[in-house]
Amino acid sequence: MGCQYFEPTDNGANSFTVAMPKLTFGRGSLAEVGERAKALGFKKVVLFTDAMLESGPIVEIVRQSLKQQSIEFSIFSDIRIEPDDDCVMEAASMLKDAGSDGIISVGGGSVIDTAKGALLVAQHGGHIRDYFAAPIGSGKPVPGPVLPHIACATTSGTGSECTSITVIRINELDTKFVVASPHLLATQAIVDPQCCDSLPGNVVASTGFDLLCHALECYTARAYTKHLEVKDPNARQLIQGSNPFSDLSAQKALEIAGEYLVRGVADNSDREARDNLMWGATLAGIAFGNSGTHLPHAMSYGITHLMKDITTDGYPVSSPFIPHGISVIVSAPAIFNYTADAAPERHLEGAAFLSADAKGATKDEAGEVLSKRLIELMRETHIPNGLSGVGFDQSHVKALAESSFRQQRAIANAPRDSILVDLENMYNGALSYW
Numbered sequence: 001m002g003c004q005y006f007e008p009t010d011n012g013a014n015s016f017t018v019a020m021p022k023l024t025f026g027r028g029s030l031a032e033v034g035e036r037a038k039a040l041g042f043k044k045v046v047l048f049t050d051a052m053l054e055s056g057p058i059v060e061i062v063r064q065s066l067k068q069q070s071i072e073f074s075i076f077s078d079i080r081i082e083p084d085d086d087c088v089m090e091a092a093s094m095l096k097d098a099g100s101d102g103i104i105s106v107g108g109g110s111v112i113d114t115a116k117g118a119l120l121v122a123q124h125g126g127h128i129r130d131y132f133a134a135p136i137g138s139g140k141p142v143p144g145p146v147l148p149h150i151a152c153a154t155t156s157g158t159g160s161e162c163t164s165i166t167v168i169r170i171n172e173l174d175t176k177f178v179v180a181s182p183h184l185l186a187t188q189a190i191v192d193p194q195c196c197d198s199l200p201g202n203v204v205a206s207t208g209f210d211l212l213c214h215a216l217e218c219y220t221a222r223a224y225t226k227h228l229e230v231k232d233p234n235a236r237q238l239i240q241g242s243n244p245f246s247d248l249s250a251q252k253a254l255e256i257a258g259e260y261l262v263r264g265v266a267d268n269s270d271r272e273a274r275d276n277l278m279w280g281a282t283l284a285g286i287a288f289g290n291s292g293t294h295l296p297h298a299m300s301y302g303i304t305h306l307m308k309d310i311t312t313d314g315y316p317v318s319s320p321f322i323p324h325g326i327s328v329i330v331s332a333p334a335i336f337n338y339t340a341d342a343a344p345e346r347h348l349e350g351a352a353f354l355s356a357d358a359k360g361a362t363k364d365e366a367g368e369v370l371s372k373r374l375i376e377l378m379r380e381t382h383i384p385n386g387l388s389g390v391g392f393d394q395s396h397v398k399a400l401a402e403s404s405f406r407q408q409r410a411i412a413n414a415p416r417d418s419i420l421v422d423l424e425n426m427y428n429g430a431l432s433y434w
């Protein structure tokens with residue numbers, strides 16, 4: 001492409017692929033799920049959700065919609081926040097026994113990711129660990145399609161309804177890893193903003209920073225032309241680096257986060273802000289589903305791996321627990337300050353999309369301008385003050401860096417190379433900001 005950031009390189013990719021599910025967005029759209037399932041030929045489905053949603057009004061809408069279309073369904077709801085490999089294997093076993101011709105998932109990232117993992121194992125066998133990249137797993141490629149899947153998002157952050165990845169905690173290693181394959185992309189996604197009407201402000205803050213970081217990491221990711229060309233076009237992953245398509249949705253998602261995040265957190269009844277954040281989360285999901293995240297997500301995994309005795313108000317989860325969006329944003333200002341050197345224009349543009357005052361800023365100031373804007377947004381939405389705000393101090397930095405350094409695929413998608421000591425330096429810079 002004739003854009004400086006996507007300049008051709010020796011042995012680099014010269015094309016990119018775009019994929020996303022058929023998407024329906026809008027208030028009331030969840031009630032269409034039965035008709036959509038019927039049109040896909042579903043007669044019998046497994047409905048994936050979590051225990052809290054199962055007894056609430058959102059899943060009731062889905063139940064009624066399926067009943068109206070005479071679609072038989074069974075429910076799998078034993079899904080915890082941050083699902084693990086045991087949960088996926090249990091879900092896969094249930095799905096295999098159910099003999100369904102499709103699935104519907106209704107929930108946040110934990111539910112949708114469990115559904116994707118269960119579809120994979122139920123269809124192609126083995127253990128979910130087989131599909132993680134070596135040395136964590138066996139690096140087995142996903143060999144082909146899985147059952148059709150209608151993914152219905154109930155939070156304004158994950159974007160998982162639009163991506164080809166699933167994030168699963170491996171109990172034995174006590175950390176999360178990613179399985180990515182275009183075959184894991186849902187057949188259809190339904191995003192109904194009314195699902196978020198009752199979410200408390202602190203949940204919207206966490207999911208909002210997840211969406212913000214998805215978009216900002218995509219926009220600043222290594223260009224697809226700087227990733228090695230994949231000779232077999234069918235083996236090309238959608239995690240392929242930033243590209244002109246992911247730029248479009250990432251830019252809009254950042255503008256939405258800059259305009260509506262503080263409003264959506266401050267006022268549960270601000271429907272304009274909440275609806276826009278849901279749209280922003282969808283756009284950010286489409287962006288990172290076609291480009292991939294980088295260091296803020298990679299370095300969040302060390303944080304959730306090593307968290308101890310930490311609780312977070314507003315979540316029905318026992319300690320230790322840090323919401324995903326918070327585990328990502330607490331290091332982000334320090335990380336973008338580091339990565340800005342490799343792509344200063346992109347970092348300045350990202351800051352401007354987030355409504356920062358970037359006028360007249362030089363390339364040398366790009367990292368500072370962007371991290372300052374992120375810190376402003378964190379303070380305005382009552383996010384913990386960096387790593388110290390979620391229970392870590394300087395003595396934990398080395399272990400955090402060693403844990404996160406295993407996330408090589410995401411680290412390689414950053415615009416700037418980093419070795420172990422660079423991760424330590426970034427974590428040190430993230431200890432506190434104010």
Ligand SMILES: [Fe+2]
Binds near residue numbers: 210297328
């Ligand atoms: Fe995320």
